[in-house]
Amino acid sequence: MSAVKLDGKATAAKIKADLTARVTALKERGVVPGLGTVLVGDDPGSQIYVAGKHRDCAEVGIASIRVDLPETATQADVEAAIDELNASPSCTGYIVQLPLPKHLDTMALLERMDPAKDADGLHPVNLGRLVHMVDAPLPCTPHGIVLLLQEYGVPLKGADVVVVGRGITVGRSLGLLLTRRTENATVTLCHTGTADLAAHVRRADIVVAAAGVPGLITADMVKPGAAVLDVGVSRVDGKIAGDVAADVAEVAGFLTPNPGGVGPMTRALLLSNVVEAAEHALR
Numbered sequence: 001m002s003a004v005k006l007d008g009k010a011t012a013a014k015i016k017a018d019l020t021a022r023v024t025a026l027k028e029r030g031v032v033p034g035l036g037t038v039l040v041g042d043d044p045g046s047q048i049y050v051a052g053k054h055r056d057c058a059e060v061g062i063a064s065i066r067v068d069l070p071e072t073a074t075q076a077d078v079e080a081a082i083d084e085l086n087a088s089p090s091c092t093g094y095i096v097q098l099p100l101p102k103h104l105d106t107m108a109l110l111e112r113m114d115p116a117k118d119a120d121g122l123h124p125v126n127l128g129r130l131v132h133m134v135d136a137p138l139p140c141t142p143h144g145i146v147l148l149l150q151e152y153g154v155p156l157k158g159a160d161v162v163v164v165g166r167g168i169t170v171g172r173s174l175g176l177l178l179t180r181r182t183e184n185a186t187v188t189l190c191h192t193g194t195a196d197l198a199a200h201v202r203r204a205d206i207v208v209a210a211a212g213v214p215g216l217i218t219a220d221m222v223k224p225g226a227a228v229l230d231v232g233v234s235r236v237d238g239k240i241a242g243d244v245a246a247d248v249a250e251v252a253g254f255l256t257p258n259p260g261g262v263g264p265m266t267r268a269l270l271l272s273n274v275v276e277a278a279e280h281a282l283r
């Protein structure tokens with residue numbers, strides 16, 4: 001058996017084509033959406049992701065504003081950048097690239113953002129709205145995962161989903177999305193304190209691996225036919241090393257490539273949040 005490829009690159013291209021048309025329509029009504037990014041330090045992965053976000057903006061016609069600060073930036077320096085983007089009329093939405101250097105208080109910085117400009121859906125107000133299941137910008141990676149599964153007809157209703165990793169950008173937020181009545185999946189959130197990870201993964205219809213541990217999910221842990229999504233972005237010798245071992249393709253029914261799976265979906269859903277916020281502002 002060889003798994004069906006969950007092609008994030010191709011699915012993201014379709015989403016971006018739709019967004020390009022919506023940006024054109026917004027511009028015809030005098031609105032130019034603009035995405036800001038705040039990047040602190042020189043983490044190689046973050047540099048690549050932020051550069052990709054600006055390329056995507058250019059592709060669909062969104063203006064972009066890039067704020068890069070050195071690794072030594074103080075809390076006050078980052079606060080000043082956030083205040084500027086909150087006040088800037090040309091920035092309709094923005095993100096603070098994570099993770100931030102350890103000396104910075106991430107939570108305080110996210111809280112300082114204007115929730116109406118939070119293009120990542122990670123501001124506590126917007127995550128709170130997601131908990132309450134009312135309209136909010138959705139965190140990009142979890143939203144991308146849901147849309148990718150839907151694109152390939154992988155059933156969510158009643159599915160047993162095991163998410164490995166409890167970080168806010170993926171695991172924790174994905175649990176909230178998948179347990180909404182519209183998705184109606186049953187979610188088990190596994191983490192470093194989980195007693196028997198293999199036992200949980202083995203009974204899952206859908207496995208989302210977001211632990212950042214290369215090769216953590218092996219073929220013997222996967223139920224035949226399951227959908228497996230690899231969100232791992234470790235770098236080994238400069239190359240991406242996912243959380244899913246290569247031989248999982250022989251057992252799984254559906255599998256994301258990595259790169260080319262969840263990453264491009266994350267970026268497309270960021271653009272989608274920017275466009276939606278601009279459309280909202282016109283209502």
Ligand SMILES: Nc1nc2c(c(=O)[nH]1)N[C@@H](CN(C=O)c1ccc(C(=O)N[C@@H](CCC(=O)O)C(=O)O)cc1)CN2
Pocket residue numbers: 045048049052095096097098099120140141169233240258259260261262263264266267
């Ligand atoms: N503020 C945020 N920070 C982070 C988020 C986030 O959603 N918001 N998620 C991750 C990183 N991330 C987005 O910022 C991200 C990860 C991967 C990709 C991507 O397109 N990956 C490519 C490969 C690129 C490469 O060569 O490394 C792929 O998978 O094909 C985009 C965005 C943590 N931080």
